């Protein structure tokens with residue numbers, strides 16, 4: 001038996017934010033990040049609409065990018081005090097993911113972070129509150145997914161919490177929120193969405209329900225991401241929907257080792273002063289993983305189908321895989337994303353000398369590879385890598401060398 005779960009309601013299109021006026025409840029807590037939503041005037045609108053719906057409203061602000069376990073615990077405490085029956089999270093993937101984890105702790109105060117990370121092991125939520133997610137970036141699709149990514153900074157590792165219990169009740173996909181994104185954020189989150197769609201399509205858990213969503217998302221991202229990056233706002237609107245469709249696909253078909261590697265490299269060099277931003281990590285690793293996975297005959301065929309939908313040409317699957325890899329790399333060039341960790345600057349842009357020195361990378365390689373294999377996203381990858389293969393793959397992602405194994 002398979003399960004396909006989405007939020008009960010997805011309000012989309014310009015003005016979708018106004019759906020908040022129709023919510024029923026007594027108290028709503030709004031969870032948000034560092035200030036971009038306030039600067040854009042969206043936070044004020046959310047607050048006003050919820051008040052118009054007759055609710056008492058409290059704010060939990062300042063959720064950082066790549067949110068920590070500590071932030072989750074703090075937010076849950078605020079919820080315990082306020083006793084909301086609606087949790088409304090607005091912003092990028094970070095504040096929404098943090099709010100999802102806060103929700104678990106709010107409903108079950110004795111739950112530890114370790115408990116939360118047991119894959120598909122959460123108790124029933126919604127005994128205290130329902131959850132609405134409003135996305136302001138066009139990538140993670142956390143507004144429709146069963147995932148939340150929280151970073152344990154003591155271990156330097158991102159842990160995915162995965163359970164349909166945390167699939168939001170309501171998603172609001174209003175493209176106006178995405179208009180204020182700076183170009184680099186458009187690039188990174190857009191390639192995150194592309195990775196979601198491609199990984200979902202070749203995942204071992206793909207099915208007839210997820211395939212059309214993944215393929216249509218890929219076509220839309222191909223047509224719109226670079227245009228959106230170059231400030232075409234109609235394309236930006238289309239990307240907000242495309243990333244959501246990709247999310248509907250991967251929330252049910254799961255992901256693969258591009259994400260395992262991104263989760264385990266994202267914060268592991270934080271002591272050197274920077275993160276490898278999630279979307280940029282995916283963008284760099286995806287072409288390498290396509291080459292690695294294409295050694296699996298089923299995955300190769302599926303990459304061939306993707307290439308066909310993208311009209312890339314090629315007369316056999318080997319040629320199609322090569323054309324797909326070339327296309328993804330060209331997207332990175334068009335979006336000013338580096339091809340490998342060695343050239344990944346502290347600001348996320350291509351640099352002659354990246355912020356992760358070779359010796360530090362090699363010192364940490366064994367552990368990063370071991371942790372990536374253990375990541376919750378590895379299980380549904382079409383090819384299961386050994387420790388040695390994962391280390392080799394990560395080296396290709398560091399040096400931008402060809403994957404021939």
Ligand SMILES: NC(=O)c1ccc[n+]([C@@H]2O[C@H](COP(=O)([O-])OP(=O)(O)OC[C@H]3O[C@@H](n4cnc5c(N)ncnc54)[C@H](O)[C@@H]3O)[C@@H](O)[C@H]2O)c1
Nearest residue numbers: 036065066092093094136137140142145147149180181278
């Ligand atoms: N839950 C999931 O299914 C899922 C999937 C993929 C990634 N993730 C996680 O999501 C996080 C990344 O989320 P993200 O890429 O959305 O970025 P983010 O939420 O970390 O935000 C990045 C920055 O962009 C700013 N920002 C957000 N929206 C903006 C807007 N409209 N205009 C101007 N600035 C804006 C934020 O204030 C922040 O400074 C990572 O922790 C990643 O691991 C989660």
Ligand SMILES: [Zn+2]
Nearest residue numbers: 140192196278
């Ligand atoms: Zn992602």
